[in-house]
Amino acid sequence: MGESQKGDLHLVALTKTFGAFTAVQPMDLTIPQGSFFALLGPSGCGKTTTLRMIAGLEAPSAGSIRIGEQDITATKAHQRNVNTVFQSYALFPHMTVLDNVMFGLKRRGDKDARRKALEALELVQLEGLGGRKPAQLSGGMQQRVALARALVNRPDVLLLDEPLGALDLKLRRQMQIELKRIQQEVGLTFIHVTHDQEEAMTMADTIAVMNQGVVEQIGDPATLYEQPRSTFVANFLGQSNLLRAKVVPGSPREGVALVRSHDADLEVAVDHLPQGASDVWLGVRPEKLRLGESGGPNRLRGTVRDVSFTGVAIQYIVRMPWGRELTVVQQNDGSARATLGEDVTVSWAAEHGFALDASQDADAGAMVEDDV
Amino acid sequence: MSEATATRVPASPLGTGTAATPARRNWVPYALLLPGLLWLTVFFVLPMITLGSQSLQEGNVDEGFVFTGNVGIYADAFSRYWPHMVRSLSYAGLATVLALLLGYPLAYFIAQKAGRWKNVVLVLVIAPFFTSFLIRTLAWKTILSDNWVVTQWAQQLGITDVLQAVGLTSTDSLLFSPFAVVMGLTYNFLPFMILPLYASLERLDPRLLEAAGDLYATPIQAFRRVTWPLSLPGVVAGTLLTFIPASGDFINARLLGNTQTTMIGSVIDSQFLRVLDYPLAAALSFVLLVVIVTLVALYVRKAGTEELL
Numbered sequence: 064m065g066e067s068q069k070g071d072l073h074l075v076a077l078t079k080t081f082g083a084f085t086a087v088q089p090m091d092l093t094i095p096q097g098s099f100f101a102l103l104g105p106s107g108c109g110k111t112t113t114l115r116m117i118a119g120l121e122a123p124s125a126g127s128i129r130i131g132e133q134d135i136t137a138t139k140a141h142q143r144n145v146n147t148v149f150q151s152y153a154l155f156p157h158m159t160v161l162d163n164v165m166f167g168l169k170r171r172g173d174k175d176a177r178r179k180a181l182e183a184l185e186l187v188q189l190e191g192l193g194g195r196k197p198a199q200l201s202g203g204m205q206q207r208v209a210l211a212r213a214l215v216n217r218p219d220v221l222l223l224d225e226p227l228g229a230l231d232l233k234l235r236r237q238m239q240i241e242l243k244r245i246q247q248e249v250g251l252t253f254i255h256v257t258h259d260q261e262e263a264m265t266m267a268d269t270i271a272v273m274n275q276g277v278v279e280q281i282g283d284p285a286t287l288y289e290q291p292r293s294t295f296v297a298n299f300l301g302q303s304n305l306l307r308a309k310v311v312p313g314s315p316r317e318g319v320a321l322v323r324s325h326d327a328d329l330e331v332a333v334d335h336l337p338q339g340a341s342d343v344w345l346g347v348r349p350e351k352l353r354l355g356e357s358g359g360p361n362r363l364r365g366t367v368r369d370v371s372f373t374g375v376a377i378q379y380i381v382r383m384p385w386g387r388e389l390t391v392v393q394q395n396d397g398s399a400r401a402t403l404g405e406d407v408t409v410s411w412a413a414e415h416g417f418a419l420d421a422s423q424d425a426d427a428g429a430m431v432e433d434d435v
Numbered sequence: 436m437s438e439a440t441a442t443r444v445p446a447s448p449l450g451t452g453t454a455a456t457p458a459r460r461n462w463v464p465y466a467l468l469l470p471g472l473l474w475l476t477v478f479f480v481l482p483m484i485t486l487g488s489q490s491l492q493e494g495n496v497d498e499g500f501v502f503t504g505n506v507g508i509y510a511d512a513f514s515r516y517w518p519h520m521v522r523s524l525s526y527a528g529l530a531t532v533l534a535l536l537l538g539y540p541l542a543y544f545i546a547q548k549a550g551r552w553k554n555v556v557l558v559l560v561i562a563p564f565f566t567s568f569l570i571r572t573l574a575w576k577t578i579l580s581d582n583w584v585v586t587q588w589a590q591q592l593g594i595t596d597v598l599q600a601v602g603l604t605s606t607d608s609l610l611f612s613p614f615a616v617v618m619g620l621t622y623n624f625l626p627f628m629i630l631p632l633y634a635s636l637e638r639l640d641p642r643l644l645e646a647a648g649d650l651y652a653t654p655i656q657a658f659r660r661v662t663w664p665l666s667l668p669g670v671v672a673g674t675l676l677t678f679i680p681a682s683g684d685f686i687n688a689r690l691l692g693n694t695q696t697t698m699i700g701s702v703i704d705s706q707f708l709r710v711l712d713y714p715l716a717a718a719l720s721f722v723l724l725v726v727i728v729t730l731v732a733l734y735v736r737k738a739g740t741e742e743l744l
């Protein structure tokens with residue numbers, strides 16, 4: 064984190080309740096100017112509500128919103144230098160593409176509206192289509208018009224509410240790359256809402272993972288993935304194997320702590336262990352586990368219950384003697400494969416594990432993978 | 436996550452259909468048109484022809500009418516009754532504007548804000564139709580009568596003076612004046628204004644207004660740039676449905692007006708049924724028709740909604 068800039072967006076204890084239901088719990092967030100920030104979370108966790116409060120389309124129940132030093136909490140949407148790319152695009156059907164893109168500039172009396180709009184259309188690779196009506200464009204093109212219409216105003220903050228949700232996978236990947244390119248080209252602050260963890264990780268500098276109106280963790284994609292701080296984050300971002308363990312006092316080596324799980328002593332890096340915890344979930348990502356003893360000092364024995372070949376990798380389900388099943392993903396690099404029913408050793412290194420407070424539900428966030 | 440949305444491109448107008456569709460299917464659309472065409476022929480085209488030929492006849496009821504091709508009747512009808520024509524069109528125009536001013540906010544409210552009360556309010560809008568046109572108009576006679584609160588309030592508030600100044604009334608009563616006629620017309624045709632307005636405002640996506648606000652439009656600008664243009668088809672339909680029958684109406688003028696407020700509908704009515712001058716009545720009907728069609732065509736062109744014609 065560098066020193067704060069005048070265009071940083073600050074959310075201070077921002078809260079939204081609908082009657083008795085709290086959609087967004089008091090939220091504190093600082094989004095640095097020029098960053099690509101992703102708000103990631105399952106359906107209904109309050110992402111859209113948060114964006115709408117920033118855009119001025121929803122009045123916060125409590126808390127405040129600042130851009131730099133300027134408090135914009137009480138201002139109306141049309142007074143804010145914030146633009147939104149709506150999930151539904153919300154293009155004006157009676158206007159041409161060019162008129163749509165010029166809309167914001169014209170409301171501010173920009174003399175150069177036309178030239179700027181044409182430039183924006185070029186930026187989203189829609190040059191020459193300015194004369195069409197939105198209904199004459201494909202979904203992907205409409206999405207880009209919506210982007211151009213917001214971008215062209217060069218807002219302090221650009222909000223994108225699942226803008227790629229309606230696109231098929233191939234187009235979505237393509238648009239992800241394009242969005243990232245455009246963001247780097249124009250250098251605006253992007254807040255991108257998505258429930259697709261892969262999308263968030265490939266695009267964003269910083270991700271905030273939301274669950275039931277609470278930001279569970281904020282960080283860059285690698286940190287979130289390698290060191291999740293809750294079972295929800297561990298399961299929502301990728302897959303995790305979680306083992307119930309007790310912290311053993313003392314330290315076998317410098318920087319390493321010991322936990323005991325089902326009669327096995329397992330090492331975990333000290334800074335991956337929550338302070339003062341005694342009961343933990345010990346988590347390891349499937350691709351960090353090795354079949355055999357080459358993975359590291361942590362070893363567990365089990366039986367292969369399932370082998371599935373996915374091309375680049377092979378996924379094994381290994382059942383522990385106490386019934387828990389671990390997922391192991393091995394690169395398809397030509398090394399020996401295990402067969403169904405074989406007894407195997409699973410191993411991993413101390414720095415590849417992470418420990419989470421045991422009071423949490425081990426399956427939090429796990430189901431959500433299915434609907435992505 | 437449908438793939439259809441991503442590949443939704445407008446169908447090419449060229450080269451589709453004909454080859455793939457079996458030729459025998461091509462008569463189906465025409466077959467569907469047939470009942471409507473028959474209906475129009477029997478109840479619209481034939482009466483029009485009869486009316487046209489009647490207008491060119493001469494004679495009287497006792498001795499019978501004979502076709503003489505007397506085109507001069509049109510000039511005669513127009514020169515004698517153009518003040519009634521102008522009066523009808525101005526009353527109808529005024530009533531249409533009033534109905535639009537009253538109906539638009541109401542339709543907007545029903546479509547966008549009424550929530551679960553939507554259907555109730557819609558029924559209330561249509562409710563007056565459950566009683567007869569005549570009864571409703573007679574009710575206005577009571578409402579606007581001199582010894583009723585409306586007139587008394589209007590007098591106290593100085594409204595009657597204003598109305599007199601602009602020529603909508605000539606005394607300080609409200610009844611039997613152009614004002615009363617225009618009020619009756621407005622009231623009677625208001626539902627015809629509201630329903631099409633409602634239909635088009637109902638389809639207005641509120642997210643478009645949010646988008647306009649997000650793009651720096653004040654509420655007034657959002658209305659001007661988004662709501663109004665998107666509701667134009669409803670405005671055009673509503674104004675036509677109000678203006679056209681209002682300009683031919685004669686009940687309101689007869690019940691609520693005076694001898695100076697006779698509308699063209701009244702003239703046609705009395706020429707047909709009392710004076711029994713069929714050729715003149717027919718000619719007047721035709722003139723009214725042509726005038727209205729011309730005005731409507733100009734109007735629709737101006738509103739840019741050519742699909743309506």
Ligand SMILES: Nc1ncnc2c1ncn2[C@@H]1O[C@H](COP(=O)(O)OP(=O)(O)OP(=O)(O)O)[C@@H](O)[C@H]1O
Pocket residue numbers: 081084086104105106107108109110111112113258
């Ligand atoms: N106007 C409203 N009135 C009542 N409840 C609302 C309202 N808007 C949102 N909610 C509730 O607030 C919660 C958060 O909604 P929100 O739209 O922010 O979710 P989201 O994270 O954007 O979900 P999705 O990924 O499905 O778009 C939901 O439980 C929703 O039902």
Ligand SMILES: [Mg+2]
Pocket residue numbers: 110111112224
């Ligand atoms: Mg949402």
